[in-house]
Amino acid sequence: MDDQVIQRIQDNPKFHELVQKKSSLSWLLTLVILVAYFGLILMIAFEPAVLGAPVSAGGVTTLGIPVGLALIVLAFVLTGIYVRRANTEFDQLNQQLVEDARR
Template identity: 40%
Template sequence: MRQIVASPVEMDGKGDAQHYSGSAPFILRDIRFRQLVSRRRRFAWSIAGAMLVAYFAFILLVAYAPMKLGSRIKTDHVTTWGIPVGLGMLLYTFLLVAFYVWRVNTVYDVLFKTLCNEGQK
């Protein structure tokens, strides 16, 4: 019985392709493409990990030190520490996403286009 593959590039844990037919496009058989996919996947997971660490740290701060976030920055002001910490989380998220988009557009997309152009020659 033939196994049905959900996508043309089905990767195993090592980043090697499991199924390639002779009719697969050149790009899918190229070892450089598979390495590129593996590198991009590692990068995406590291960004996701950084985001998870930051958000879990924020949630733990809310859970275990709510009085710190609820305390005023200065005694004569109404602004609490929760406001700049929350805004810092938003800024961190924006910067992380901007870094991801910049890196994908300047590194991975360029390498992919180069591989595609070489395959069409």
């Protein structure tokens, strides 16, 4: 790419909007998964009996299993949220930037 084109893109307010939106969403989703993950780790460290309790009376599956699975599902859901926003809102802004830069 030409340096002038790069400079036009960087000077475009839509570029700053795109960077801000992507950054905000990334940090929010990162914070959510880190809180959930470290919450689980802290629960394992300080209250192992809670996660070691059986899900049902007389059962062998502990509460830790569904909680761990929920954490994995949460990671997939958060990834899906990011991908959906990236493929809709962020791609539209990106396309507008490309069109503006070609003018």
